[in-house]
Amino acid sequence: MYRFLLTPRWWGINVFLLLSIPFCVFMGSWQLGRFEDRVDSHRDAEARIATDKREVARPLDELLPVTKATSGRQATASGRYDTQLLVPDRTLDDKEGYYVLTLLRTGTGRALPVVRGWLPGTPDPAEVPAAPTGEVTVTGALQASETPGSNGVSARGGLPEGQTAAISSASLVNLVEYDVYDAWVTLNRGDSGMRAVPATVPGGTGLDLKAFQNLGYTAEWFAFVGFVIFMWFRLLRREVEQARDAELGLVPDGNQDEDQAGKREPEQSSPSAV
Numbered sequence: 001m002y003r004f005l006l007t008p009r010w011w012g013i014n015v016f017l018l019l020s021i022p023f024c025v026f027m028g029s030w031q032l033g034r035f036e037d038r039v040d041s042h043r044d045a046e047a048r049i050a051t052d053k054r055e056v057a058r059p060l061d062e063l064l065p066v067t068k069a070t071s072g073r074q075a076t077a078s079g080r081y082d083t084q085l086l087v088p089d090r091t092l093d094d095k096e097g098y099y100v101l102t103l104l105r106t107g108t109g110r111a112l113p114v115v116r117g118w119l120p121g122t123p124d125p126a127e128v129p130a131a132p133t134g135e136v137t138v139t140g141a142l143q144a145s146e147t148p149g150s151n152g153v154s155a156r157g158g159l160p161e162g163q164t165a166a167i168s169s170a171s172l173v174n175l176v177e178y179d180v181y182d183a184w185v186t187l188n189r190g191d192s193g194m195r196a197v198p199a200t201v202p203g204g205t206g207l208d209l210k211a212f213q214n215l216g217y218t219a220e221w222f223a224f225v226g227f228v229i230f231m232w233f234r235l236l237r238r239e240v241e242q243a244r245d246a247e248l249g250l251v252p253d254g255n256q257d258e259d260q261a262g263k264r265e266p267e268q269s270s271p272s273a274v
Contacts, residue, residue, distance in 0.1 A: 004239050017232050021225055028221030031214045038211040057139045060112065066144040066183045072199045075142040075185055079106035081114075081131035083176050086123040086163045089154045092195060098123040099197060101167060101184075102131045103176060104138060111176065113167055113184035114138050117194020123163060129192030140185040141199035145169050 004010055057074035064070075087099035097120040103111040119127065146153045146166040154165040164171055169182040190196040 004243065010239075013232065013235065017228060020228050024221045024225045024228070028218050028225075031218040031221060035211055035214040035218065038214065060106075060142070060181070060183075060185075061108070063142050064181070064183060066142060070142060071144055073142050074139060074188075076137060076139045077104060077106055077112050077185070078135060078137040079104040079112070080135060081105075081133070082111060084128070084131055084162075085172075085175065086125065086128065087115075087165070087167060088123045088159070088163055089165070090118065090197075092118045092197065095120055097121060099167070100128050100191075100194060101164070103172070103180065104136070105178070110179040110181050112138075112181045113169075113172060114140070115167070115184065115186040115197050117187065117190030117192070118197050119194055123160075125162060129194065132191070138185060138187060140187040143167075143184050143186060143199060145182050145184065 005014070055074050057076040060075045060077040063073055063075050081102045082105045084100070084102045087101050090097055090099050097118050099118055100116045102114050102116055104114050105111050116131065121127075145168040148154065148166040148168070148171070156165055159165060164175060167184045169180045172180045186197045186199055188196060
């Protein structure tokens with residue numbers, strides 16, 4: 001009954017089964033490993049942020065450009081505060097609010113975006129404390145420019161004057177008349193009673209969309225293993241049932257009609273042959 005397993009067709013099916021299962025298991029394990037690596041990277045980055053906060057601050061220019069290694073490091077810069085902007089749609093401890101972003105004009109001719117703190121509610125310039133005047137020295141965690149539309153950063157346009165959706169040199173350069181550093185700093189202590197904005201882990205190390213895509217691909221590869229095995233057993237069962245029907249002389253109606261038509265055809269042609 002199981003002789004059909006030795007036919008070329010079933011040899012091909014069996015070879016496909018034997019090759020596809022380990023391949024799918026390998027790919028699923030690889031995707032799971034990618035997800036676990038991202039989890040470990042996220043934990044390491046969070047731990048490093050806490051460690052970096054206790055380190056001695058280094059001059060800003062020594063830490064640029066911002067990389068995964070320098071993101072979150074303590075940076076210091078001196079200058080005078082200039083343009084002040086509000087960054088709406090920012091959440092802190094599950095509360096809606098906004099960042100107070102002030103550009104620090106440094107002696108290099110470029111300005112450093114400095115997040116002086118966070119305030120709850122809707123952005124209101126009247127409620128924002130004025131920036132300190134004169135020469136100041138700031139110290140805080142170095143951060144890379146944000147990308148609108150990713151990692152929770154708003155990409156909406158049409159904001160009122162004095163607001164920006166993302167802390168990005170590409171966005172800020174259109175709002176001021178001087179060059180801006182491709183980085184920003186969040187103060188360790190909120191200025192003028194505002195709450196300090198904690199540093200975030202560098203891009204590519206957190207539990208972002210790509211990390212959960214890896215987890216989703218893991219489930220898909222292992223589900224495909226079950227699907228392949230299910231289809232193999234289904235084909236096997238159908239072949240066994242057909243083999244049993246053939247042994248019992250049970251033929252589908254369509255085949256019976258073809259057999260009867262084949263038997264009648266010689267009978268009709270015999271007179272003409274005579």
